[in-house]
Amino acid sequence: MIQFSPDQKRAMDRILAWTKTDEKRLSLGGYAGTGKTTIISELLKLMRGKSIRVCAPTGKAANVLRRKGVNGASTLHKLIYMPQEYCVVHGTEEGVSGDKKGGRKRCQLCNRPLMIRWVNNPFIDADFVIVDEASMLNLSMVEDVEEMVPKILYVGDHGQLEPIGKDPGIMREPDIRLEEIHRQAAQSGIIQLAHHMRRGSRPHRWNGGEFSDAQVVPMSALSPRHLSQFDAILCGYNKTRKAVNRGIRKVRGFSDDMPEVGERIICLQNDSDLGIFNGQLFRVRSKRESREYPKLDLVDEAGNEYFDISAHPDQFQEEKKIDWWTKGIGLFDFGYCLTTHKSQGSEWDSVGVIEQIARSWDPARWRYTAATRAAKRLEYWVPKGR
Numbered sequence: 001m002i003q004f005s006p007d008q009k010r011a012m013d014r015i016l017a018w019t020k021t022d023e024k025r026l027s028l029g030g031y032a033g034t035g036k037t038t039i040i041s042e043l044l045k046l047m048r049g050k051s052i053r054v055c056a057p058t059g060k061a062a063n064v065l066r067r068k069g070v071n072g073a074s075t076l077h078k079l080i081y082m083p084q085e086y087c088v089v090h091g092t093e094e095g096v097s098g099d100k101k102g103g104r105k106r107c108q109l110c111n112r113p114l115m116i117r118w119v120n121n122p123f124i125d126a127d128f129v130i131v132d133e134a135s136m137l138n139l140s141m142v143e144d145v146e147e148m149v150p151k152i153l154y155v156g157d158h159g160q161l162e163p164i165g166k167d168p169g170i171m172r173e174p175d176i177r178l179e180e181i182h183r184q185a186a187q188s189g190i191i192q193l194a195h196h197m198r199r200g201s202r203p204h205r206w207n208g209g210e211f212s213d214a215q216v217v218p219m220s221a222l223s224p225r226h227l228s229q230f231d232a233i234l235c236g237y238n239k240t241r242k243a244v245n246r247g248i249r250k251v252r253g254f255s256d257d258m259p260e261v262g263e264r265i266i267c268l269q270n271d272s273d274l275g276i277f278n279g280q281l282f283r284v285r286s287k288r289e290s291r292e293y294p295k296l297d298l299v300d301e302a303g304n305e306y307f308d309i310s311a312h313p314d315q316f317q318e319e320k321k322i323d324w325w326t327k328g329i330g331l332f333d334f335g336y337c338l339t340t341h342k343s344q345g346s347e348w349d350s351v352g353v354i355e356q357i358a359r360s361w362d363p364a365r366w367r368y369t370a371a372t373r374a375a376k377r378l379e380y381w382v383p384k385g386r
Helices: 006-019 036-046 059-067 076-080 139-148 189-198 238-251 363-371
Strands: 025-030 052-056 081-086 115-120 128-131 152-156 176-178 214-218 232-235 264-267 281-288 295-300 305-311 332-334 337-339 348-354 374-382
Touching: 006 025, 006 036, 006 176, 025 036, 036 052, 036 152, 052 059, 052 076, 076 081, 076 139, 115 305, 189 214, 189 363, 189 374, 232 238, 238 332, 238 337, 348 363, 363 374
Parallel strands: 025 152, 025 176, 052 128, 128 152, 214 374, 232 337, 232 348, 348 374
Antiparallel strands: 081 115, 264 281, 264 332, 281 295, 295 305
């Protein structure tokens, strides 16, 4: 067993005591670099023999957990929902499940490609579930998971922005807090800059000369070619997001108004019929034109495949979400540049941040959330004159 810091030991003792009670939920909040993933990993070792499931709201966050040694981590969506195959003609009646031909399963009754919808998973067999990145869970997500899971440990970062949608308050006042930054994390310029800003200091006053992984740069003319070198660009306003996406697509040789094969797109609205959720990122595998709505085959960050997803063409490159509530037609936009609010739960090796903070937002939370999306390289661009 590793040597815990005093606050980690207190956290672990509290969690172990909770596992023996009838309390449904417990929340652990920890800033970046305080060892939240270490707690999860050691808890799984200590409780071998118990059935514990670990998940996160996004595929990217689940991948980060697995990369850090939390084997078996999945998306929250994959845990609490299950795919159900059906035929558009024969529904789910007996005999519908078919053979896989050309990468797609087809109905044995009429040979049409089978569709997939997501239904509640009644087979969640676990003593308790750990939900990481809980700071991005909105109220409807919490209600879904608590309806299907008997006991839940929520783990998140209480320094980040509030979730998109109604805030259930899980990370507003977590039951347990980790706030001591560990030695290894303290050697990261990204972590140092993030905490400098979390404490309310402005980025341009950070002395990061000794670090090579984080830079604060005056915002001059940012060329699309330079922006395209990053895994993700974050900004504050949708107008900027739209312009940056357009510029990066042009640099990468994409000219169609609709996404082309290989492009990254982001879902803007939950759709239970399609099994997709707001903020989910995809790569386009293939595209087919149809009379009204193009059909896309997609793969998300966890490797889950989605076939024949109808995408509303009017949403792409719009600043705001269009007024559309018909299920079965997804709302997407290009995903090279995201607002910081939409980026929660994701992490990329290299991130560029264009600082844009509205008066109604908490500047410290916005800056901290944006900076902690970077794993290896961060360029943080501040407005001129600051």
